[in-house]
Amino acid sequence: MDWEQYESDELLSERAAEIFLAAIRDNPRVVLGLPTGRSPVGMYRRIVRECAREYHCFRNVTTFNLDEYVGVSPDHPASYHTYMQHHLFDHVDVQPECVHIPHGDAKDPAAEALRYEREIVEAGGLGLTFLGLGRNGHIGFNEPGSPFDARTRVVELTPSTRKANAEFFPEGNVPTHAITMGIGTILESQAIVLLVAGEGKHDAIGRLRSGTLDESFPASALWKHRNVKVLASSFA
Ligand code: GLP
Numbered sequence: 001m002d003w004e005q006y007e008s009d010e011l012l013s014e015r016a017a018e019i020f021l022a023a024i025r026d027n028p029r030v031v032l033g034l035p036t037g038r039s040p041v042g043m044y045r046r047i048v049r050e051c052a053r054e055y056h057c058f059r060n061v062t063t064f065n066l067d068e069y070v071g072v073s074p075d076h077p078a079s080y081h082t083y084m085q086h087h088l089f090d091h092v093d094v095q096p097e098c099v100h101i102p103h104g105d106a107k108d109p110a111a112e113a114l115r116y117e118r119e120i121v122e123a124g125g126l127g128l129t130f131l132g133l134g135r136n137g138h139i140g141f142n143e144p145g146s147p148f149d150a151r152t153r154v155v156e157l158t159p160s161t162r163k164a165n166a167e168f169f170p171e172g173n174v175p176t177h178a179i180t181m182g183i184g185t186i187l188e189s190q191a192i193v194l195l196v197a198g199e200g201k202h203d204a205i206g207r208l209r210s211g212t213l214d215e216s217f218p219a220s221a222l223w224k225h226r227n228v229k230v231l232a233s234s235f236a
Contacts, residue, residue, distance in 0.1 A: 001222065002229045003209075009197045012233045013042025016130065016195055019229070020047055023128045023191075024057055031062045031120075033129025033181070033189055034088075035140075036080045039197040040130060044087040051092050058094035062123050064116075066131070066140035066186070068104040069175035070154060078168035079104060102152070102179035109154045113179045117152040120181075126189035133196045136160055137204050137217040141180035148213075148221040150182030183221045192225055196232040205232060 006012040020043060023030050034040075051057035065080055074081035081101050089099060100119055106112035120126060131139045136158065142150065143158050154177055162174045169175075186192070196205060204219070208230070213220050222228045 001211075004229065004231050006231065006233045009039075009042055009233045012195065012197055012231050013040075013046055015231055016040070016043035016193065017046035017050070019193055020128075020130070021050060021057070024061055027127065029060045029062070030127045031064065031123050031125065033126045033131075033186065034063050034065050034084070035130050035132045035195070036065065036067070036083045037132040039132040039195040041087060042197075043130070043195065048088065048091040056093050058092040060098075061094055062098040063094065063100060064120055064123070064126060064181070065101040066129075067178050067180035068102040070104050070109050070177035070179060071175055073105040074101075074103070078165075104175075104179060109177070109179055113152045113154055116179065116181075117185060120152070120185065126186075128191045128193070129186055129189035131186070131192060131194045131219075133194060133201060133204055133208070133219055134161060135164065135200050135204055137207060137219045139183065139186060139194075139219050139222075141178040142183050142186075142218045144216045144218060146183055146215065146218050148187070148215060148224065149184040151185050152179065152181045154178070155180055183218060187221060187225050189225075191227040192222060192229070194219070194222060194228065194230045196230060198233075201232075 068080045072079045102116050103112050136144055141155050156177055166174050207217050208219050
C-alpha cells in the first residue's frame with residue numbers, strides 16, 4: 001500500500017484528479033469505479049475544469065459507481081445518481097449508456113445487485129477504482145462485518161452511517177439499506193485509490209495504517225491488493 005499525505009483537501013483533490021486524468025489518457029477505454037461522498041467533490045471539480053465536453057476526454061470511458069441507496073429514485077436530490085450528474089456527468093462527454101449506477105428504486109433490489117455485478121464482468125472488470133473511507137472503515141457501503149469476498153449486494157446501513165448522511169435527507173427518511181459493490185468486487189479492480197479527506201477520519205486512518213486484516217474494519221481488506229494508493233489529507 002502506497003501512502004501519500006497532503007496538507008490540505010485541495011492538494012489531495014489535485015493529486016486525485018491528476019491520477020484520474022492520467023488513467024484516461026493512458027487508456028481512453030478505461031473502466032472506472034467511482035465514489036460519492038464529500039471526499040471526491042474537489043477531485044470531480046478539477047476533472048470538470050480540465051475535461052469540459054469539448055475535450056472529449058470521456059468519449060470511450062465506462063463508469064461504475066460503488067453504491068446507491070435502496071428505495072431512492074434516481075431523480076431524488078440525495079440519490080447518488082443526482083450527485084454524479086451534478087458533480088461530473090452533466091459536464092463531460094461520457095456516453096449515457098457507459099454510465100452505471102445501481103438502481104436504488106428497483107422492484108427487486110437483490111436481483112438488481114446481481115444484474116449490476118454481471119454488468120461489471122461484461123465490461124471486462126474494473127480498471128481503476130476510487131474509494132472514500134467511512135469513519136467506521138466502510139468502503140462503498142460495505143459496513144463493518146462485511147466479508148472480504150462479498151459481491152455486489154443489498155446491505156443494511158449502520159446507525160452511525162445513517163447519522164453521517166442524515167443531512168442529505170432533511171425530511172428525515174434516511175434510507176436503511178443500500179446496494180453496494182462488494183469488497184470482493186472492489187478488490188478485483190486492477191488499481192485502487194483511496195481518498196481520505198475531511199474531519200473525523202483520524203481513528204480510521206490509524207486502524208488502516210496498522211495493517212491488521214479485520215472484517216470489523218472493511219478498508220483493511222485493501223491490504224490484500226497489490227496496487228493501492230492512499231491519498232490522505234492532514235485533517236483526516
Ligand atoms: C458514504 C459513501 C461512501 C463514502 C463514505 C465517506 O456513506 N457510501 O462511498 O466513501 O461514506 O464519505 P465522505 O467522503 O463524505 O467522508
